[in-house]
Amino acid sequence: MTFLLTEDQEMLRDTAMAFARDELPVTRLRKLRDSGANGVDPDTRQKLAELGFFGVIIPDEPGGEHFGLVGLGQILEAQGRTLAATPVLQTALIAASALQLGGSAEQQAEWLPKIAGGDATFALALDETAHFNPLGVATEAERNGQGYTLNGMKRFVADAHHADMLIVVARTYGEAGDRHGLTLFLVPADAKGVSVQALNSVDSHGAAHITLEDVIVPDSAIIGAVDKGADVLEPVLDRAAMGQAAEMLGSAQAAFDMTLEYLNSRKQFGQLIGSFQALQHRAAKMFTELELTRSCVAAALAAVDEGKDNVAELASLAKAKASELVHLVSNECVQMHGGIGMTDDADPGLYMKRARVQEAMFGSASWHRDRYARLAGY
Amino acid sequence: MAYDESVDLEQFRAETREWLEENCPPSMRTPMKDDEIVWGGKREKFKNPEAKVWLERMGEKGWTAPEWPAKYGGGGLSREQNRVLQEELRRIKARPALFSFGLWMFGPALLEFGNEEQKLRFIPDIVKGKTRWCQGYSEPGAGSDLADLQTRCEDKGDHYLINGQKVWTSYADKADWIFCLVRTDTSTKHEGISFILFDMESEGVEARPILLISGESPFCETFFTDVKVPKDQLVGEVNGGWQIAKRLLQFERSSISAGGFGGTGGSGILGPEEYAKMHIGTDSEGRLIDGDLRGRITDHKMYAKAFNLTVQRQAEQAKAGQQVGHTASILKYGAAKMNQDRHELLVEALGTEGLGWEGEGFDPAAKKVTRQWLRSKGNSIEGGTSEINLNVISKRVLGLKDHK
Numbered sequence: 179m180t181f182l183l184t185e186d187q188e189m190l191r192d193t194a195m196a197f198a199r200d201e202l203p204v205t206r207l208r209k210l211r212d213s214g215a216n217g218v219d220p221d222t223r224q225k226l227a228e229l230g231f232f233g234v235i236i237p238d239e240p241g242g243e244h245f246g247l248v249g250l251g252q253i254l255e256a257q258g259r260t261l262a263a264t265p266v267l268q269t270a271l272i273a274a275s276a277l278q279l280g281g282s283a284e285q286q287a288e289w290l291p292k293i294a295g296g297d298a299t300f301a302l303a304l305d306e307t308a309h310f311n312p313l314g315v316a317t318e319a320e321r322n323g324q325g326y327t328l329n330g331m332k333r334f335v336a337d338a339h340h341a342d343m344l345i346v347v348a349r350t351y352g353e354a355g356d357r358h359g360l361t362l363f364l365v366p367a368d369a370k371g372v373s374v375q376a377l378n379s380v381d382s383h384g385a386a387h388i389t390l391e392d393v394i395v396p397d398s399a400i401i402g403a404v405d406k407g408a409d410v411l412e413p414v415l416d417r418a419a420m421g422q423a424a425e426m427l428g429s430a431q432a433a434f435d436m437t438l439e440y441l442n443s444r445k446q447f448g449q450l451i452g453s454f455q456a457l458q459h460r461a462a463k464m465f466t467e468l469e470l471t472r473s474c475v476a477a478a479l480a481a482v483d484e485g486k487d488n489v490a491e492l493a494s495l496a497k498a499k500a501s502e503l504v505h506l507v508s509n510e511c512v513q514m515h516g517g518i519g520m521t522d523d524a525d526p527g528l529y530m531k532r533a534r535v536q537e538a539m540f541g542s543a544s545w546h547r548d549r550y551a552r553l554a555g556y
Numbered sequence: 557m558a559y560d561e562s563v564d565l566e567q568f569r570a571e572t573r574e575w576l577e578e579n580c581p582p583s584m585r586t587p588m589k590d591d592e593i594v595w596g597g598k599r600e601k602f603k604n605p606e607a608k609v610w611l612e613r614m615g616e617k618g619w620t621a622p623e624w625p626a627k628y629g630g631g632g633l634s635r636e637q638n639r640v641l642q643e644e645l646r647r648i649k650a651r652p653a654l655f656s657f658g659l660w661m662f663g664p665a666l667l668e669f670g671n672e673e674q675k676l677r678f679i680p681d682i683v684k685g686k687t688r689w690c691q692g693y694s695e696p697g698a699g700s701d702l703a704d705l706q707t708r709c710e711d712k713g714d715h716y717l718i719n720g721q722k723v724w725t726s727y728a729d730k731a732d733w734i735f736c737l738v739r740t741d742t743s744t745k746h747e748g749i750s751f752i753l754f755d756m757e758s759e760g761v762e763a764r765p766i767l768l769i770s771g772e773s774p775f776c777e778t779f780f781t782d783v784k785v786p787k788d789q790l791v792g793e794v795n796g797g798w799q800i801a802k803r804l805l806q807f808e809r810s811s812i813s814a815g816g817f818g819g820t821g822g823s824g825i826l827g828p829e830e831y832a833k834m835h836i837g838t839d840s841e842g843r844l845i846d847g848d849l850r851g852r853i854t855d856h857k858m859y860a861k862a863f864n865l866t867v868q869r870q871a872e873q874a875k876a877g878q879q880v881g882h883t884a885s886i887l888k889y890g891a892a893k894m895n896q897d898r899h900e901l902l903v904e905a906l907g908t909e910g911l912g913w914e915g916e917g918f919d920p921a922a923k924k925v926t927r928q929w930l931r932s933k934g935n936s937i938e939g940g941t942s943e944i945n946l947n948v949i950s951k952r953v954l955g956l957k958d959h960k
Contacts, residue, residue: 181869182876438954453959458950465949466886473865495858547854554857556829556844 180480181473187249193229194256201225202262204525207382210263216376216384217263218340227296232270236278236294246483247271247417251424251475258428261532263383265299268337271421272414273300276345280362280402280410289343289364301341301367302418303332303388304411310541312347312415313357313408317390319348325396326350328363328371331389336539338386339376341367346390351405360407364399365390381532416493419540420478423500426536427468427475430504433511433529434464440515457514464507471499491553498546501537508533568637572644579613580650581606588651595655597688597732607651614653615684621659624667629680635875657726658682658689660811662735665804669751669792678733678753690756691808692722692736692778693801700944702737703746703798707780709738716752716790718760718783724938728763728776731756735804741795751797753789760784770930771913808939809888824921825928828853828901835907849904856897863890885953889945892935899929 183191202222210219226232231253234245250271257264274293277286292298306316317330328348338344344365351359367374371393377385402410441452441461451457478492486492508530512519519526537543583606592604594611602608614620617631622638624630633641663682666675681687698705707720718738728734733755741748756763760783765773792800829844832853837845844850867887870880902925903910910925912918936942950956 181872438956441956449960450957452956455947455959458954458956459943459946461954461956462889462946462949465954466889469883469886470859470862470866470890473869474862476869477865495861498858499862544851547851547858550858551829551850551854552843554829554854555842556833556838556850556853 180484181476183248183252184244186244187246187252190234190245190249191252191256194231194253195259197225197229198256198260198262202257202260202264204260204528207261207263207528211382216339216378217382218384219263222262222264223296223299226264226266230294231266232274232296233294234270236274236290238290246479247420248476248479248483251421251479254421254424255428255431255475258425258430258536259432261381261429261528265337265341267418267421267425268301268341269293269299272302272418273343273345275417276302276362276401276410276414279413280407282398284398285364285401298343299337299341300343300345301335301338301386302414303335303338303344303346303365305333305335306331307333310538310545312411313360314354315347315349315360316354317346317348319350319361319363321350322394325394325399326361326363328365328390328393328395331387333387334377334379334385335388336383336385338367338374338388339384343367344372344388345401347407347411357408359405360411361404362401362407362410363395364401365393365395369393369395379535381528381535383532383535413489415540416489417482419493419497419546420475420482422536422540423471423475423496424479426500426504426533427471429529429532429536430468430471430500430507433504433507433526433533434468436525436529437461437464437507437511437514444516451514460510460514464510467499467503467506471496471503474499491550494541494546494550494553497541498543498550501543501546504533505537505543565636565640569640569644572641573647575617576644576648576650579610580648581609583607584610584651584653585649586651587649592651593655594653594685595688595727595730596658596685597730598686599730599732600685600688607653610651611653611685618683620654620656620685621663621683624663624679624683628667628675629683654685656682656685656688657691658687661691661804661807662689664807665735665800666791668803669800671791673788674753674791687733688727688731690725690728690731690734690778692725692728692734694724695721696723700941702801703749705737705739705749707736707738708742709740709750709752709785711740711794712784715787716785718752718754718780718785720780722778722780723766723775725763725776725778726774728756728778729765734761734778735791737797737801740797746798747795749797749801750794751791751800752785753791754783754785758783758785768931769933770927772927772931805940806884809884825902825925826921828856828898828905831902831905831910835905835909849901853901853905856894856901859890859897860894863887863894866890885940885945885948888940889942889949892942895935896932899925899932903929 210217234250234253235247253266257266270293274290277289289298304312307314317328319326319328328346330348344367346363346365348361348363349359350361365372371391373389375387377387379385438461441457442450444451474496478496481489481492511526512530515524515526518524583604592607594600594602594607596611618624618626618629619631619641622631622633622641623635626632659682663679666678693702695705695707707718707722710717733753736752736754738750738752739748740750760781762779763776766775766777767773832844832846832849839845870883873880906922906925909919909922912923912926
């Protein structure tokens with residue numbers, strides 16, 4: 179039963195949809211933007227914790243385990259609909275996955291309850307250039323007496339401008355491009371030598387450049403094995419790509435619904451513009467793409483929960499299809515709204531801006547197409 | 557209850573497995589060959605004699621139409637039992653015993669709209685593959701606007717008299733009977749259409765094959781001149797044929813999208829990435845040298861995967877009783893695009909090897925690709941053009957309004 183939600187997941191979906199609609203409408207993002215909050219929203223973080231949304235994939239929490247990644251995907255899709263800025267993807271999905279896949283018993287005992295309770299938020303500090311390239315990490319982790327010393331620079335790290343903790347991917351062996359030699363470190367964002375440069379990004383969610391200058395971390399900060407960080411990082415990035423795809427699916431669906439409503443209300447030449455076949459066919463094609471992408475996202479999330487062996491393939495499929503979808507739909511949303519779509523007052527532009535950030539995170543469509551082909555052996 | 561059912565199912569599986577072991581001939585467990593496909597009917601030649609045995613045995617059990625009622629010759633199986641049957645057939649890689657418009661399109665419609673006498677008369681011979689049916693829908697002046705059809709059907713008291721012409725009638729030259737849309741009222745459009753059945757050997761029926769760009773002739777022009785049809789062969793109400801016609805089109809579109817167009821298997825044709833590797837080559841990391849073609853092949857393969865996942869999703873949702881809406885049109889549109897893209901990429905990857913027509917000097921599978929590429933151009937035309945499907949999606953699914 180790959181594609182059907184359980185009753186509990188249905189309830190979670192309904193709750194997440196209602197929460198996004200009532201508490202996190204697009205007007206909230208506007209308010210955060212206009213007040214200069216740069217996507218930082220402590221009130222929402224508090225409410226998400228109360229709803230239990232941070233603990234959805236963490237076992238041993240009340241109602242935790244059985245929601246799975248499929249459950250978390252429902253929350254992300256709901257938030258994508260309203261472009262909500264929340265720490266859910268970075269903290270509840272990425273950090274919780276990294277700790278569960280590679281964390282020691284002590285790390286899990288310390289951090290998982292804090293994640294579930296909304297008491298600690300995380301950011302994955304990975305990319306060092308303007309394009310996603312996980313094996314290209316050059317940030318140095320040098321052995322010292324007590325542990326390691328980190329030196330390097332991380333670019334455009336989502337949530338890093340407000341996260342409590344960083345998961346830093348650094349190189350303990352070899353050189354940029356090698357799979358072997360990566361190691362994951364847990365680093366407090368306020369550790370000595372960490373400087374965080376907040377960025378104002380086009381989507382108003384914000385991000386940060388991070389500089390690591392002689393940051394000293396103990397051995398106990400390592401997630402997984404030294405030099406073998408890729409074994410943890412790769413499955414985490416697959417899940418992150420799926421979570422991002424679920425969010426994009428929500429954004430695309432909302433932009434599509436908005437467009438359809440406009441086609442059914444705006445009149446020109448004495449007709450609803452939605453009665454023009456040139457627009458009808460484009461709407462129908464978008465709908466077809468939406469349905470196809472929905473299947474890919476659902477299959478990918480379920481494959482993780484069911485322990486299937488084609489997770490990597492499905493993650494790339496979901497991220498590539500969702501990237502293409504949200505790109506297409508956000509552009510058409512602006513175009514079909516005409517001049518209104520160019521105004522800051524109307525929402526289409528916000529969807530287009532957020533879409534470009536979503537597309538770039540965890541690998542663009544072309545990055546995932548390349549990987550899909552590689553996995554298929556050509 | 558649930559427990560008992562599963563015990564029964566396991567017993568059914570054991571019995572089915574045993575029956576298939578004894579009754580499925582060895583060559584019927586090998587990949588289908590294009591020239592051994594069985595369409596049934598009076599003129600079926602059975603190139604492979606074991607295919608005849610296989611059809612007779614499957615037809616006798618009603619397992620060519622597993623879920624149709626047993627009283628009409630069907631298998632009378634529950635959906636769960638049929639699932640088990642299909643799993644067991646797949647397990648031994650059994651070929652389909654019968655390809656048939658009767659099974660895919662006409663039968664389901666007749667079961668829904670026919671009277672008892674018609675069902676008892678026609679359904680069993682569909683199940684057994686004894687009658688091969690063809691579809692009299694399109695006309696020279698009624699393609700996408702099918703309801704504009706003009707073939708006349710006049711009430712002559714004790715019989716109907718039919719005059720007119722159909723076109724794109726698939727395999728009309730090989731079929732025994734036709735299910736046909738005819739005009740019984742000229743004063744109105746949709747409400748003047750009836751659904752009628754008759755023997756292709758009736759006096760006044762002539763089928764002429766049409767040569768296509770692929771060099772093949774699967775379709776005919778079919779002419780009717782004063783064809784007399786008994787009155788009990790009209791299905792449903794007089795002038796009530798359009799409802800049946802539309803329902804049947806849904807069955808047609810679903811069967812096209814479920815089969816993904818022409819995928820009979822065993823054709824020896826490889827994927828576009830394999831031909832590209834062969835004829836263009838790879839770099840030291842095994843990637844196709846032509847990066848642009850590689851990207852487009854991947855795009856296509858992702859689309860195909862997404863399409864198949866969507867078919868699976870909708871099957872699961874339908875099974876769970878969830879609304880799946882007007883999905884047939886989405887899938888028909890997607891299936892046409894997918895198959896056409898695939899064949900464009902195959903021909904491109906084959907290079908000049910994909911440009912052979914006949915004779916020596918070309919790989920046989922590549923020559924088949926060339927013909928199939930040409931044939932695939934019809935995928936976005938037959939059974940409702942892609943443009944008509946987009947109209948259906950935008951109006952019926954998305955609720956967009958008609959142009960005034």
